[in-house]
Amino acid sequence: MQMQKNYDHKLYEEEIIKRWEEAGIFKARNDTAKKPFxxxxxxxxxxxxxxxxxxxxxxxxxxxxxxxxxxxxxxxWIPGTDHAxxxxxxxxxxxxxxxxxxxxxxxxxxxxxxVWKFVQANKTLVEGQIRRxxxxxxxxxxxxxxxxxxxxxxxxxxxxxxxxxxVYRGDYMVNYCPKCGTTYADIxxxxxxxxxPLYYIKYGSLVVATVRPETKFGDTAVAVNPAxxxxxxxxxxxxxxxxxxxxxxxxxxxxEFVDPKFGTGVVKVTPAHDPNDYEMGKKHNxxxxxxxxxxxxxxxxxxxxxxxxxxxxRKQVVDDLKAKGLIDKVDxxxxxxxxxxxxxxxxxxxxxPNWFVKMDSLRKPALxxxxxxxVKIYPKWRTLTYIRWMENIHDWAISRQNIWGIRIPVWxxxxxxxxxxxxxxxxxGTVVNGRLAELLRNYTLEDIKKGLQVLMAPAESKYKISVxxxxxxxxxxxxxxxxxxxxxxxxxxxxxxxxxxxxxxFYPTNVLETGWEILSKWVSRMMMLGIYLTGEPPFKxxxxxxxxxxxxxxxxxxxxxxxxxxxxxxxxxGVDALRMGLVxxxxxxxxxxxxxxxxxxxxxxxxxxxxVARFIEPVLAAKQSSDSSTNEDDxxxxxxxxxxxxxxxxxxxxxxxxxxxxxxxEFIWHKLADVYLEKVKDxxxxxxxxxxxxxxxxxxxxxxxxxxxxxxxxxxVFLDEGLLISQEWPESK
RNA sequence: GGUCGCGUAGCGCAGUUGGUUAGCGCACCGCAUUCACAUUGCGGGGGUCACUGGUUCGAAUCCAGUCGCGACCACCA
Numbered sequence: 026m027q028m029q030k031n032y033d034h035k036l037y038e039e040e041i042i043k044r045w046e047e048a049g050i051f052k053a054r055n056d057t058a059k060k061p062f063x064x065x066x067x068x069x070x071x072x073x074x075x076x077x078x079x080x081x082x083x084x085x086x087x088x089x090x091x092x093x094x095x096x097x098x099x100x101x102w103i104p105g106t107d108h109a110x111x112x113x114x115x116x117x118x119x120x121x122x123x124x125x126x127x128x129x130x131x132x133x134x135x136x137x138x139x140v141w142k143f144v145q146a147n148k149t150l151v152e153g154q155i156r157r158x159x160x161x162x163x164x165x166x167x168x169x170x171x172x173x174x175x176x177x178x179x180x181x182x183x184x185x186x187x188x189x190x191x192v193y194r195g196d197y198m199v200n201y202c203p204k205c206g207t208t209y210a211d212i213x214x215x216x217x218x219x220x221x222p223l224y225y226i227k228y229g230s231l232v233v234a235t236v237r238p239e240t241k242f243g244d245t246a247v248a249v250n251p252a253x254x255x256x257x258x259x260x261x262x263x264x265x266x267x268x269x270x271x272x273x274x275x276x277x278x279x280x281e282f283v284d285p286k287f288g289t290g291v292v293k294v295t296p297a298h299d300p301n302d303y304e305m306g307k308k309h310n311x312x313x314x315x316x317x318x319x320x321x322x323x324x325x326x327x328x329x330x331x332x333x334x335x336x337x338x339r340k341q342v343v344d345d346l347k348a349k350g351l352i353d354k355v356d357x358x359x360x361x362x363x364x365x366x367x368x369x370x371x372x373x374x375x376x377x378p379n380w381f382v383k384m385d386s387l388r389k390p391a392l393x394x395x396x397x398x399x400v401k402i403y404p405k406w407r408t409l410t411y412i413r414w415m416e417n418i419h420d421w422a423i424s425r426q427n428i429w430g431i432r433i434p435v436w437x438x439x440x441x442x443x444x445x446x447x448x449x450x451x452x453x454g455t456v457v458n459g460r461l462a463e464l465l466r467n468y469t470l471e472d473i474k475k476g477l478q479v480l481m482a483p484a485e486s487k488y489k490i491s492v493x494x495x496x497x498x499x500x501x502x503x504x505x506x507x508x509x510x511x512x513x514x515x516x517x518x519x520x521x522x523x524x525x526x527x528x529x530x531f532y533p534t535n536v537l538e539t540g541w542e543i544l545s546k547w548v549s550r551m552m553m554l555g556i557y558l559t560g561e562p563p564f565k566x567x568x569x570x571x572x573x574x575x576x577x578x579x580x581x582x583x584x585x586x587x588x589x590x591x592x593x594x595x596x597x598x599g600v601d602a603l604r605m606g607l608v609x610x611x612x613x614x615x616x617x618x619x620x621x622x623x624x625x626x627x628x629x630x631x632x633x634x635x636x637v638a639r640f641i642e643p644v645l646a647a648k649q650s651s652d653s654s655t656n657e658d659d660x661x662x663x664x665x666x667x668x669x670x671x672x673x674x675x676x677x678x679x680x681x682x683x684x685x686x687x688x689x690x691e692f693i694w695h696k697l698a699d700v701y702l703e704k705v706k707d708x709x710x711x712x713x714x715x716x717x718x719x720x721x722x723x724x725x726x727x728x729x730x731x732x733x734x735x736x737x738x739x740x741x742v743f744l745d746e747g748l749l750i751s752q753e754w755p756e757s758k
Numbered sequence: 759g760g761u762c763g764c765g766u767a768g769c770g771c772a773g774u775u776g777g778u779u780a781g782c783g784c785a786c787c788g789c790a791u792u793c794a795c796a797u798u799g800c801g802g803g804g805g806u807c808a809c810u811g812g813u814u815c816g817a818a819u820c821c822a823g824u825c826g827c828g829a830c831c832a833c834c835a
Contacts, residue, residue: 030794030795031795031797032795032797145807195802216831216832216833223835228799233835234835235835236835237835248835269771282834282835283834283835284834284835287834287835288835292834292835293835295835298834299835301834301835302835303832342824361833361834361835362833363831364835406762406763407762409760409762410761410830410831413760413761413830413831414830414831417831457809541830542829542830544830545830545831572829578770609783610770610771611771612771612772612773613772615764616828616829617770617771618770618771620770620771620783621770621784622769622770622783622784622785623770623771623783623784625783625784625797626783626784626797628797629795629797629798630797631797632795632797633794633795633797633798635794635795636794636795636797636798637795638794639794639795640794640795641794642794643794648764668796679774681774683771683772684772684774687772687783689783690782690783691782698794698795699799699800702794703799706793706794710832722815
């Protein structure tokens with residue numbers, strides 16, 4: 026059948042995917058005679074659609090997989106999706122709000138099941154998109170992070186960490202968001218610049234400057250810099266302060282932390298609600314007085330302000346201080362950075378018992394593996410980012426006050442812990458909360474368990490860590506694991522650690538390819554947990570791609586309205602062009618703007634290749650090549666072809682994908698088509714062998730980059746040879 | 759504040775350990791047009807490689823500083 030004049034991607038993409046699937050090309054076997062090559066696909070969130078970053082990620086990983094497969098290795102690329110705890114829950118709760126409901130309308134169990142249903146639909150969508158990209162993943166090994174085997178591994182790891190003394194429950198200063206009802210890890214918090222009034226408040230004969238006057242009820246000292254001559258003599262003394270509810274006394278402490286240049290050089294110390302004050306409090310043995318409740322309201326220590334929200338209280342406190350003449354002055358234009366959560370709410374530094382993993386012993390081998398070059402990071406300069414992060418890491422809070430996630434396997438005996446604070450939905454549908462001991466007078470433990478929403482265990486609670494429920498009188502912790510705690514074990518979970526054949530054959534994986542922005546959040550955690558459990562880093566190489574920004578060069582965001590939907594580009598230009606354009610868009614792993622021009626260019630390139638084949642195919646079909654001979658033109662193009670094979674190989678070995686793409690583009694278009702094809706027009710049949718060889722090798726080399734058009738052309742020209750993906754990678758001499 | 763990076767043609771970028779006339783895509787200008795492809799071909803214009811100084815026979819490339827930009831991390835009551 027004659028080839029059409031132009032290549033139309035829409036006619037081929039779906040059909041080619043089916044041919045790969047039917048041939049079972051990407052289903053990996055544990056073939057010990059072959060060298061394994063493994064990539065774990067960074068699991069996209071199951072809560073949304075694929076974005077341009079995912080496209081780039083899939084494109085690069087598919088290049089590696091197809092390249093190694095053609096080189097004869099046993100390749101395995103495992104797909105999966107992530108439950109993305111906080112993010113998914115926020116998305117789902119937004120949906121609930123539209124129906125006039127919230128997570129407090131459900132007990133824990135029912136809520137979890139509702140989110141599960143919500144996620145299933147999106148998960149199917151994302152999986153369909155990965156498939157449409159032509160990704161050579163092994164769907165038979167597909168996993169979701171909340172499947173039983175994964176949950177079981179994650180819980181066992183937690184138990185093991187605890188047995189090794191690496192888990193503790195501690196009072197800790199956390200970033201607590203009263204609106205989200207959850208704590209956030211430091212790395213999840215954003216700091217934004219904002220202008221707020223800075224109040225200068227009279228503290229006896231001293232004046233302190235603060236943006237948070239409402240926390241004054243929790244002050245347990247004032248601090249000055251020991252080198253500050255103005256206040257040196259005050260250190261160690263006690264000052265009497267006229268407050269809103271009478272006089273009180275405060276110690277004056279000296280601490281290097283205080284910046285003499287800020288405000289008056291005197292700082293009020295509130296250990297319960299400020300991370301630095303917390304540190305100072307520990308150092309100077311100060312009492313910790315809680316002013317703000319977990320619901321964001323002031324506690325009884327605030328006297329008449331108790332029960333008010335932070336902002337209301339601040340306003341009233343300031344008004345009352347003014348009325349009493351206790352405000353010295355107000356700087357209305359004080360610009361400072363404020364910690365905000367993912368949803369943009371102000372974060373309340375709060376003391377809350379949480380589960381922590383000690384980092385000290387875990388980070389050491391993970392740092393050394395990179396420093397000693399056993400794990401290589403590309404581009405090389407990102408190595409520094411990793412090393413700096415690992416050197417400065419502190420203990421990791423792994424508990425989240427989220428429902429959507431893996432529930433922490435910790436148990437509190439109802440008999441031993443009368444002070445547990447419990448919320449549950451009663452059999453009549455009302456929400457009841459209070460101290461467990463009191464609730465048990467009116468309700469049965471069974472009813473509480475059944476309707477359980479949240480429990481909060483005070484610091485002194487007795488607990489048991491166990492994957493299995495220890496006894497019937499126990500309530501399970503309602504916190505879940507930080508998503509990064511489970512995804513930090515993803516390479517192990519997905520390979521069936523510790524017993525499976527897959528794990529024994531395919532671990533450690535060869536390349537971990539992901540965006541550099543999760544180097545610290547994800548890559549470092551996989552390193553630590555992977556080494557901790559197996560003694561070996563989970564991957565040998567890390568390739569970090571840049572972030573794809575919008576056409577205007579800015580970060581894509583819904584609010585800017587500049588988000589690019591990859592599917593539109595797939596429709597218009599084809600998967601090959603989109604993939605190749607993105608891969609060629611940046612050579613250094615830097616962030617880059619969505620390279621629309623290149624995508625257009627590679628669509629034309631696909632057509633160019635198609636027409637090169639249209640030129641060559643009739644020559645080969647005539648099969649009169651017995652009288653073929655070579656002249657200097659043939660020798661020239663064959664020589665150039667050798668160079669291309671070498672260059673593409675060496676570029677790929679160095680993870681220089683854009684370079685390899687440009688080499689192929691340049692050769693096929695400007696040497697093979699523009700020069701060589703023009704020259705042989707008068708002696709086509711004589712050159713048929715050279716033409717055949719050139720096309721054959723070009724298709725093989727280009728296949729990992731543009732799998733669809735190459736496979737389509739291959740079928741037109743070399744049908745008898747089977748699928749192109751099953752051919753061997755060209756070796757340079 | 760700490761760290762990493764960036765500044766090369768109108769725009770978007772490449773330039774590997776310093777080495778002949780600094781490249782690529784898009785855009786622009788001129789010419790060609792049934793012959794594989796107009797999703798085309800041939801030709802062309804356009805750059806003090808941010809600035810200053812240094813190392814060198816030789817610097818876009820190495821070093822120091824200045825200016826401008828970005829990101830990450832940390833954080834100031």
